[in-house]
Amino acid sequence: MIALLIRDLRLAFRAGGGFGLGLGFFLILAVLVPLGVGPDQTTLGLIAPGILWIGALLACLLSLDRLFALDFEDGSLDLLATSPIPLEGVVAIKALAHWLTTCLPLALAAPVLGILLNLPGPAYGALILSLLVGTPALSIIGAFGAALTVGLKRGGLLLSLLVLPLYVPTLVFGAQTVTRAAQGLDLTTPLLLLGGLTAGSVALLPFAAAFALRINLR
Amino acid sequence: MELVVTDLAVSRGGLPLLEALSFTLGAGRALVLRGPNGSGKTTLLRTLAGLQPPLHGTISCPRDQMTYAAHADGLKSTLTVAENLQFWAAIHGQTGVEDALSAMNLSDLADRQAHNLSAGQKRRLGLARLLVTGRWLWVLDEPTVSLDVASVALFADVVRAHLSRGGAALLATHIDMGLPEATVLDLTPYKATMACNFGFDGAFDEAFL
Numbered sequence: 001m002i003a004l005l006i007r008d009l010r011l012a013f014r015a016g017g018g019f020g021l022g023l024g025f026f027l028i029l030a031v032l033v034p035l036g037v038g039p040d041q042t043t044l045g046l047i048a049p050g051i052l053w054i055g056a057l058l059a060c061l062l063s064l065d066r067l068f069a070l071d072f073e074d075g076s077l078d079l080l081a082t083s084p085i086p087l088e089g090v091v092a093i094k095a096l097a098h099w100l101t102t103c104l105p106l107a108l109a110a111p112v113l114g115i116l117l118n119l120p121g122p123a124y125g126a127l128i129l130s131l132l133v134g135t136p137a138l139s140i141i142g143a144f145g146a147a148l149t150v151g152l153k154r155g156g157l158l159l160s161l162l163v164l165p166l167y168v169p170t171l172v173f174g175a176q177t178v179t180r181a182a183q184g185l186d187l188t189t190p191l192l193l194l195g196g197l198t199a200g201s202v203a204l205l206p207f208a209a210a211f212a213l214r215i216n217l218r
Numbered sequence: 219m220e221l222v223v224t225d226l227a228v229s230r231g232g233l234p235l236l237e238a239l240s241f242t243l244g245a246g247r248a249l250v251l252r253g254p255n256g257s258g259k260t261t262l263l264r265t266l267a268g269l270q271p272p273l274h275g276t277i278s279c280p281r282d283q284m285t286y287a288a289h290a291d292g293l294k295s296t297l298t299v300a301e302n303l304q305f306w307a308a309i310h311g312q313t314g315v316e317d318a319l320s321a322m323n324l325s326d327l328a329d330r331q332a333h334n335l336s337a338g339q340k341r342r343l344g345l346a347r348l349l350v351t352g353r354w355l356w357v358l359d360e361p362t363v364s365l366d367v368a369s370v371a372l373f374a375d376v377v378r379a380h381l382s383r384g385g386a387a388l389l390a391t392h393i394d395m396g397l398p399e400a401t402v403l404d405l406t407p408y409k410a411t412m413a414c415n416f417g418f419d420g421a422f423d424e425a426f427l
Contacts, residue, residue, distance in 0.1 A: 003308030007294070007301075014296040075290025079347075082267050082286045083309045218270040 001085060001093055008097035018066060022059035022102040023109060029055040030113035041118045048117035049127070049178035055113075056106045056131055057138060057171055061163065063102050064142040065149070065156040067094055068213065072150050081217055087210035095136075095143040095206070103135035119182065126181030130194060134174040137198040140205045141166045147209035151216045170197050219283065219354055220244050221386065223266070226275035227410065230261045234273060234410035241403060243355070243388060246381050248397055251390040253405035259390035260289075262405070263359050266388065284355035289363070291344025295333035299324055299343055302332055307350035318349035321376055323369075337364040345373055348380075356380065356387040362395060371396060 012019040033051050034044055071077040080090050110131055111124050119127065145163035149155030176190040220242060227237040235258030243249050251259050265272050266279075267286035293302050303315045319325045322342045332340065341364050348356050356377070362370050374396045377387050381399075389395070 003305055007297070007305045010301070011294055011296060071292075073290075074292055074294070075288050076292035076294070078264075078267075078269060078286065078288050078290070079292040079306070080309070081269060082281070082284070083306075083351075084282060084311065085309060 001089055004080075004085065004090065004093045005097055008094060009100065012097065012101040018063050019101050020105075022062050023105045025062055026055045026059040026106055026109065027113065029058070030116050034116060034118075044118040045120050045182070048114060048119040049123065049182060050175045051117060052110055052114060052119070052127060053130075053171055053175040053178065056103070056110065056135065057167055059106055060103055060135060060138045060142065061160060061167075063098065064146050064163070065159050067098055067143055067146040068150040069146070069155070072216075077150070077213070078217060081213070087213055088206045091143055091147065091206045091209040091213070092140075092202075095140045098143065099136055099139040103131070103139055107131035107135060119178075122184055123178050123182035126187055126191075127178050130174045130177040130191065133191065133198060134170050134177075134194045137170045137194075137201040138167060140201045140209075141170075144205045144209040144212070147212040147216070150213060170194065173197065219384075219386075220278070221266075221284075221355055221388070222276075222278035224276045224278075226262075226265070226277065227273040228258060228261045228265045228270075229273045229410075230258065235261050236405060236408045237274070237410045239275070239405075239408045243386050245354075245384045245386055248377065248381055248387040248389065248400035250395070250397070250400045250402045251388070251405055252392075252402055253390075257405050257409065259405060260359055263357050263388070263390055264288075267357050279355060283353060284357050285348060285351040285353035286357045286359075287344060287348060287361060288359050291340055292347070293332045293340055293343060296331060298329050298331055299335070300328040302343060303346055303350060306347045310351045310353075312350050312352040314350055318346040321349055321379075322346040323372055338366055338369055341365055342369060342373075345376070349376070354385055356385065356389075358387060358389045358391075360391055361389060362391055362393055 037043060068077060071080065081087055107128055110127050114124060114127055142163055145159045148162060149159045152158060173190045173194040177187045177194060180187045180190060222242050224240050226239040228235055241249065251262065253259055263286065264270050266277055267284060268281040300315060303318060307313060307315050319328055322345060324342055324346060327335065327339060332343065335343065345361055361373060365373065377397060380387065
C-alpha cells in the first residue's frame with residue numbers, strides 16, 4: 001500500500017503529473033476576485049471565507065477526473081484489481097495521494113491568499129484548520145465520483161455533476177467555520193460537523209468506490 | 219495446485235460468448251487458447267482473473283494464486299523501467315527486480331523512462347512484471363503482440379522456466395510460441411449457441427443495457 005502511495009506521489013511530482021494545477025487555479029481565483037468585486041475592504045472581508053472555500057473546492061475538483069482514469073487507460077487498474085491489495089485500499093490510498101498533492105497545498109497556501117481578500121485577523125487559524133479537517137472529505141467523495149465515471153470518455157462533466165451536490169455540506173460547514181471565526185463567534189459546532197462529515201465519508205466511501213470500480217472493470 | 223474450470227459460461231456486454239467450457243490445468247502445464255477474433259478469449263481470461271463474474275459454472279483456483287497480463291501493460295510512462303517493476307514487486311511483496319530485468323533482457327534500459335521505450339520493449343517490461351508477482355498461475359492475453367522473433371523465444375524460455383518451477387500458464391495467442399509441451403484448446407466448439415437462461419442477476423443487468 002505504501003508502494004502505491006509512493007508511486008502516486010512520484011507520478012504527481014514528475015513532469016505532466018498535475019501537481020500545482022489546483023494550487024494555480026486557487027491562486028488565480030483569489031487574485032481575480034478582488035479585481036472583479038472592487039477594492040472595498042469591508043465587502044472583501046465579508047465574502048473572503050466563502051470565496052476561499054469555494055476556490056479550494058473547485059481546485060480540488062479540477063484534478064479528480066484523472067484519479068482513476070489514467071490507471072484505467074494504461075491497464076494498471078486491471079492489474080491492481082488482481083493484485084493482493086484490496087480495491088478498497090487502492091481507493092483509500094489514491095484518495096490520500098490526491099489529498100496530499102492537491103488539498104494539503106491548498107490548505108497551506110490559503111492564509112497567504114486570505115491576505116489578498118482582506119480576511120479578518122482571527123479567522124486565519126480557523127481557515128487552515130477547517131481546510132485541513134474538511135478537505136479529506138472532498139478527496140474521498142471525489143474518488144467515489146471518479147470511480148463511478150472511470151470507464152466513460154470525457155467523464156469529467158458527469159463527475160462534477162455527481163460530486164458537487166455531495167460537496168455542499170462540507171462547503172457550508174467549512175465556510176461557516178471561517179465566517180464565525182471572523183466574527184469572533186464560537187466555531188465548535190460547524191467544525192465538529194465538518195469533522196463528522198469527513199470521518200463518515202472516509203469510513204464509508206472507499207467501499208462504495210471499490211464496488212463501483214469492480215462494476216466498471218467488467 | 220490445480221486450476222479446474224467446470225461448465226463455465228462467460229458473457230461480454232450482456233451477450234453470452236462461451237458455454238459448457240470445462241478444462242483442468244495442473245502444475246507445470248501450459249494451456250494455449252485458440253479461436254478467431256471475438257470468440258471470447260479475452261473475456262474468458264478476464265473471468266478467470268476475477269475481473270468479471272462468470273455467467274455460469276465454477277473456477278476452482280483461488281484469485282490470489284493467479285496474475286493477469288492484459289493487452290495493456292500497465293506501465294507509467296514517467297517512471298523508469300526499474301521503478302515500474304519495483305512498484306509491482308512491492309505491491310506483491312516480492313523482490314527479484316534485477317533478475318526479472320535480466321530475464322527479459324531489459325537490464326541496459328533500467329534507468330530509462332518508460333515513454334522512451336519501443337512498443338516491443340514496453341511489452342517486455344509488461345511481461346517482466348509476471349516474474350515479480352510470485353503467483354503460481356500466469357493468465358496471459360496475447361503476450362507476444364509487438365515482440366520480435368528473438369523476444370518471443372526469450373519469453374518462451376521464461377514461461378518454460380516458470381513451468382519447471384511448478385507454475386502454470388494459460389495463454390491466448392494466435393502465433394506459435396515455441397512451447398511444444400503446451401496443450402492447445404480450441405474455443406470454437408464452446409461458442410454460445412442459444413441465449414443463456416439468465417438468473418435474476420442477469421435480468422437485472424439487462425434492464426440497464
